[in-house]
Each structure stands twice: as C-alpha cells, then as structure tokens.
Amino acid sequence: MWYLIFAVLTAVSLYGLWLLFKKAGKQGWEAIVPVYREYVLAQLVGSPTWWIVWLFVPIVNVFIFYGFYLDFIKSFGKRRFWENAAAVLVPFIVLPLWGRDAHVKYLGQTNTEAFKKKYPYKKTVAREWADAIIFATIAASLIRGFLIEAYMIPSGSMERTLLVGDFLFVSKLNYGPRIPNTPIAFPFAHHTMPITGGKAYSEWIELPYKRLPGFQQIKRNDVVVFNYPVEADAPFNRPVDKRENYIKRAVAIPGDVVEMHQGILMVNGKPGFGSNDVQSAYYVYTDERGLDLNILKDKRFEYNLVQDQNGNVAAYLLLVTKDEIEEVKRWSNVKQVVPYANESPAFPKDSQYNWDFHNFGPITIPKKGDTVPLNALTLPLYHRLITVYEGHKLENRADGIYIDDAKADSYKIQMDYYWMMGDNRDNSLDSRDFGFVPEDHVVGKALFTWLSYDTDGTFLSKIRWNRIFKGIN
Incomplete structure (x- = not known):
C-alpha cells in the first residue's frame, strides 16, 4: 500500500x-x-x-x-x-x-x-538562521544516516580490543547504508527524546528493509555495530532501526558452523577468533595477603570479589587476557588459578539442547536461500527467526507445523544471519544469549578510534593518546 x-x-x-x-x-x-x-x-x-x-x-x-x-x-x-x-x-x-x-x-x-x-x-536575520540550521541538520542527518556515525563504547564486552570510553567512527558505506525503517524522527536522537524522554520517532510511516550497495560483505571476525534484536519484544517493541546499538565481533557468517567447548570457540571445525586481546574469566585464590586492589586498578584488570558466608574474600574473579593471567600466576601470593566455567543458559535455551555460554553447538548459521527442516528438534532454533525477524505466522499444531496457515516441514531462509560475540568472553551479552543476528539489524563496520577517555585515569592520563586514530582489527 x-x-x-x-x-x-x-x-x-x-x-x-x-x-x-x-x-x-x-x-x-x-x-x-x-x-x-x-x-x-x-x-x-x-x-x-x-x-x-x-x-x-x-x-x-x-x-x-x-x-x-x-x-x-x-x-x-x-x-x-x-x-x-x-x-x-x-x-x-x-x-x-x-x-x-x-x-x-x-x-x-x-x-x-x-x-x-x-x-x-x-533575507531577514531569522531566515538566515533558519536556513543555516535546517541545512546543517539535514546535512548532519544524511552523513550520520548514510555515511559515518560516531559511537561510544559504554561497556567492557569487547575488552581489550575496545575499551570503555573509546569513541569510534562506524562506517555505513562498507556494508551499504540502510534506508531508515522509520524516516520520521527527531534529529540526532536514536530512540528516546533527550531531556523529556518518550519516543524520538513516529511509526506513521514504516518502510520495509532496504540496503543500498556497499563496498564489501561482512567478513568473518569483522567488528560490527548492529541493533539489539531483543528490543523487538515487549516492553520496547521498537522498529529495527530504533533498537539499541550493540558492538560485537562477527565470529561466524552465513553458512558457518559454530560451536564452543569448555570456552574454546570453534568455527567450521577450526579454532575461531582468538588474539592476545581476548579476555576470559579466572578464579584466583591467594594466601592471607590477598591481592592489592590498587595494582589491579593500575593494570586495568576487571575483577569481582568472591565472598564466603562470613563476608570474607574467598577468591578474586579476574577478567583478563591469557598473557595477563600468566603474569598473575607468577605473583608470590597467588596459590591457585582456576578457569571460570560460564554456565549461563545459551541460545536457544531449550531443554533439548541444554547449552551454556562455554559449551554449545554445533550450530549452522542461517544463509539466505537455504532450506532448513522443521521439526520438534529444529523449531527452537528457527522459531524466532521465522516469526520475529521474517514476519511469518507459525503454529505448532497437533498434526504438524504450520507457517501462515499452510502445513510445512521445511522453511526457506529469507535473510543472511550472523553470530556475534564479544572479545570479553565471560562478560558479554551476545549471540550466546539472543541467537542469530539478521542482516537487516546490521548498522555498520567499526573503523577506528578517534578519541579514548579513561574515567579512572589521573588528570594527565584521562586521554589515552596511544588509542587515538587506532584502527580496529
């Protein structure tokens, strides 16, 4: 219509x-x-x-x-x-x-x-100002919507590749800019009005997904900004382009087979992305001296205190890289280091799978045009994809599975999907929680850090000068 x-x-x-x-x-x-x-x-x-x-x-x-x-x-x-x-x-x-x-x-x-x-x-002075403001608003909105957008890292899910306080430029051109689903919106606001709150967009006009041509396809292990898929649900019920922006690494692309065993990522039967910047969690047990928290802060180690029933520190949960945990092991007051077993329930959070954040798969990432079987075992994997992301009615009736009131034993995938994970493996809400990320949720490719601000730094070290204009790998 x-x-x-x-x-x-x-x-x-x-x-x-x-x-x-x-x-x-x-x-x-x-x-x-x-x-x-x-x-x-x-x-x-x-x-x-x-x-x-x-x-x-x-x-x-x-x-x-x-x-x-x-x-x-x-x-x-x-x-x-x-x-x-x-x-x-x-x-x-x-x-x-x-x-x-x-x-x-x-x-x-x-x-x-x-x-x-x-x-x-x-022109009157008012007209001159009005023309200038309108032109600047339109120009900035077009640049932000179709070319490049600034983005700030709010959490530590990508440590140490990206740090809290990093300011990035995200390219819309690499993968192709999206036509906005909700073109009527307040300038420069994402989904919420500044100061007053409330929706910063109107749903009077909602356009179907369309992406202009880009320079490249998403490559395995690209760092990608995308819209948080879960905000399709209540209480948010937001259109795709107004869902919160997340940034993760696309560790698996359409057609890949991804799995994880005891915290080790595997893609297509081979070790997945791994670098010296990838962090994992470890329990660190010490003698009565404990760890000096000032040293942990100076080294920018993420940590949590694990207390016993009496409120005493029983262990330290550190989120650090492999090199950093090897350094910790050499400290004289460290008695034992035990890898953290992340048993948080993982997608699809179904009793038939019983997967967790450290052990899941193998699972094939859906690819546009592929046909997947539909049965009691596969339905938990594809139910959300079919209903929420691709907009079909799905019913599991007594005599079988129905899509749009037609009985079906298979389904043809309509979009490409991705498996996104944070480099801070045990402190990241990612595809292990919400599953596949559809291509229409992809915002752009993270290019480089243009500023990095350390809130914990001293007056002279607030700016991380060594991270300015640093490319993102």
Missing part, C-alpha cells in the same frame, strides 16, 4: 514539475527523465551544467538535486521560507497548484547577476 501511495504522490509531483518546465519554455517530458532533468534544471537556473556529475556520488547527489530544484522554484518568485519548505515536504500539492496558476511565471535564471539585480531579495 505504501508503495502505491508513494507512486501516486510521485506521479502528481512530476505532473506539477512538467507544467513548470513548460512555463520555463522547455518540453514537459524533460521533467521526468532523471539526470537529463537535472541537466535542464542547471540551464534554467544558471548553474554550471557539469555539476550533474555529482549526481553519481552518493549523498552529494541529494544536495545537488535539491540545490537545482530549489533554485528552480525561486525562478518563479517562490523564495519565502514556507514556499521552499512546501516544495520539499509537499511537492505533490504545491507544484501542480503553481503549474496551473496563470499568475506564476518563469522569471529567469536565479543564479545570474542580471536576475539578482532585477529581482533583489534580502
């Missing part, structure tokens, strides 16, 4: 533009031919015609088109703020009206000195 409404409104807008082209001495059909239309517009407003080459540059083409378009509107004497705003927001109303109004005439090329002298127009 939305496509039909959009098509009708576009046709009416083009009809209005057709009429204005005829008033300007051109053929009406020239108004409906992309690129050639902009070439003619450049002539009608007195801009260099070679500027049409910018139409082939994403995002820049938006500014070029609207520059030509608004200058063309001004060539008919429509230079007031509300007239420009109406030409952008409701062209299907004002363009036909102006096109059929005998009093609206083409006055000439707006960007020539002769036109400016003949039809002088001075």
